[in-house]
Amino acid sequence: xxxxxxxxxxxxxxxxxxxxxxxxxxxxxxxxxxxxxxxxxxxxxxxxxxxxxxxxxxxxxxxxxxxxxxxxxxxxxxxxxxxxxxxxxxxxxxxxxxxxxxxxxxxxxxxxxxxxxxxxxxxxxxxxxxxxxxxxxxxxxxxxxxxxxxxxxxxxxxxxxxxxxxxxxxxxxxxxxxxxxxxxxxxxxxxxxxxxxxxxxxxxxxxxxxxxxxxxxxxxxxxxxxxxxxxxxxxxxxxxxxxxxxxxxxxxxx
Amino acid sequence: xxxxxxxxxxxxxxxxxxxxxxxxxxxxxxxxxxxxxxxxxxxxxxxxxxxxxxxxxxxxxxxxxxxxxxxxxxxxxxxxxxxxxxxxxxxxxxxxxxxxxxxxxxxxxxxxxxxxxxxxxxxxxxxxxxxxxxxxxxxxxxxxxxxxxxxxxxxxxxxxxxxxxxxxxxxxxxxxxxxxxxxxxxxxxxxxxxxxxxxxxxxxxxxxxxxxxxxxxxxx
Numbered sequence: 001x002x003x004x005x006x007x008x009x010x011x012x013x014x015x016x017x018x019x020x021x022x023x024x025x026x027x028x029x030x031x032x033x034x035x036x037x038x039x040x041x042x043x044x045x046x047x048x049x050x051x052x053x054x055x056x057x058x059x060x061x062x063x064x065x066x067x068x069x070x071x072x073x074x075x076x077x078x079x080x081x082x083x084x085x086x087x088x089x090x091x092x093x094x095x096x097x098x099x100x101x102x103x104x105x106x107x108x109x110x111x112x113x114x115x116x117x118x119x120x121x122x123x124x125x126x127x128x129x130x131x132x133x134x135x136x137x138x139x140x141x142x143x144x145x146x147x148x149x150x151x152x153x154x155x156x157x158x159x160x161x162x163x164x165x166x167x168x169x170x171x172x173x174x175x176x177x178x179x180x181x182x183x184x185x186x187x188x189x190x191x192x193x194x195x196x197x198x199x200x201x202x203x204x205x206x207x208x209x210x211x212x213x214x215x216x217x218x219x220x221x222x223x224x225x226x227x228x229x230x231x232x233x234x235x236x237x238x239x240x241x242x243x244x245x246x247x248x249x250x251x252x253x254x
Numbered sequence: 255x256x257x258x259x260x261x262x263x264x265x266x267x268x269x270x271x272x273x274x275x276x277x278x279x280x281x282x283x284x285x286x287x288x289x290x291x292x293x294x295x296x297x298x299x300x301x302x303x304x305x306x307x308x309x310x311x312x313x314x315x316x317x318x319x320x321x322x323x324x325x326x327x328x329x330x331x332x333x334x335x336x337x338x339x340x341x342x343x344x345x346x347x348x349x350x351x352x353x354x355x356x357x358x359x360x361x362x363x364x365x366x367x368x369x370x371x372x373x374x375x376x377x378x379x380x381x382x383x384x385x386x387x388x389x390x391x392x393x394x395x396x397x398x399x400x401x402x403x404x405x406x407x408x409x410x411x412x413x414x415x416x417x418x419x420x421x422x423x424x425x426x427x428x429x430x431x432x433x434x435x436x437x438x439x440x441x442x443x444x445x446x447x448x449x450x451x452x453x454x455x456x457x458x459x460x461x462x463x464x465x466x467x468x469x470x471x472x473x474x
Binding site: 034047048049050051052053067068069070071072073074075076105122124130131133135153155160194219221222250252 | 307308309310311312339340341342343345347382383385391392393401403411412413414420421422423434437473
């Protein structure tokens with residue numbers, strides 16, 4: 001117990017300093033506001049970052065506004081007279097900078113479905129009878145090609161384990177709403193048999209997979225993806241092991 | 255020409271060149287146009303449209319405290335941390351880790367001495383990756399002058415629970431209320447069900463472990 005206390009203390013210290021850092025960062029972020037000039041007949045300001053919040057203020061065309069912070073597709077702005085409210089990105093994209101150029105907001109536009117570069121996934125599935133919890137990241141040098149890295153936690157009745165893979169996936173029609181894809185890759189599989197049931201040792205083997213799947217856009221940046229993979233595990237025994245795996249995952253791109 | 259003098263003249267020219275563009279810009283800004291027509295077309299470099307350096311606050315991180323009722327093992331103090339990413343105003347993903355120390359079963363209490371688990375096996379740790387939906391967004395009113403954005407959300411996810419010397423695949427179903435105290439600080443009240451199969455007491459059964467927590471998070 002004595003040895004754990006300093007670790008806990010340092011963790012608590014780290015968390016506290018993180019919180020203090022966040023506290024300190026908040027006013028600093030407010031100071032660095034972006035300026036824009038309204039081009040629509042008027043800019044609607046809502047009381048909160050959501051479509052259901054009421055519009056309580058408007059800023060007229062030609063008036064300057066300061067952009068304070070952004071949450072999802074909503075941006076908090078402040079008018080010249082100090083009125084504050086949340087405006088939607090679609091309306092702010094029609095404003096101009098004080099230099100008269102169109103305002104470019106960071107992040108991919110909702111219509112850029114086929115132009116994203118990074119994607120993250122979380123999912124669950126079945127790995128040879130064991131349940132699987134997965135998280136992954138993908139880089140897309142071109143819209144139809146993905147360089148993927150996935151980590152999965154395997155939880156079975158007789159053994160638990162970890163699976164880490166890297167691979168390539170080819171998405172046939174990235175601009176379509178629903179598109180099939182194929183994948184190839186390899187990785188490491190670590191299995192820990194449950195001690196109470198079977199007296200075998202932990203083992204770590206290399207593995208390779210081939211996969212096929214289908215993915216569809218639920219919204220412009222949000223996908224549902226179903227995939228089947230066949231793994232070949234290169235065991236130290238005489239025979240290689242073949243394993244079927246199914247996953248259902250949500251993907252989101254940046 | 256003396257090299258020293260040449261250097262002095264050149265550096266003087268360079269200084270002039272450096273100092274003049276801002277002055278010209280200042281004149282333009284003041285609306286003072288040159289009186290004579292310009293013979294030489296000024297070579298204005300087109301400025302690239304840079305994305306506005308706006309503070310994106312879609313991540314949410316924080317800690318929670320509460321109670322978890324571990325099936326057959328009583329209720330225990332529970333604590334943990336959460337990290338969320340908000341995709342849209344409706345959807346978010348959430349990673350949660352938590353820990354608790356399980357109590358004793360009724361059998362252990364009544365029998366007096368028979369311990370089912372060792373101390374380290376009583377540690378109940380869990381993690382999950384969930385998808386959340388802000389199903390009822392709205393505002394919460396505090397007194398007559400304060401209105402705070404809020405949302406009732408539902409989460410569904412999968413993860414793992416380590417308890418009684420084993421890892422269990424865990425399905426997590428949750429509901430919660432998030433109230434934004436200011437632009438970046440949120441207060442959460444959550445109720446979650448951590449469901450996993452366990453054969454600890456002989457037969458394999460699905461256990462429901464209800465967790466009620468109070469949390470504070472910061473958007474960044």
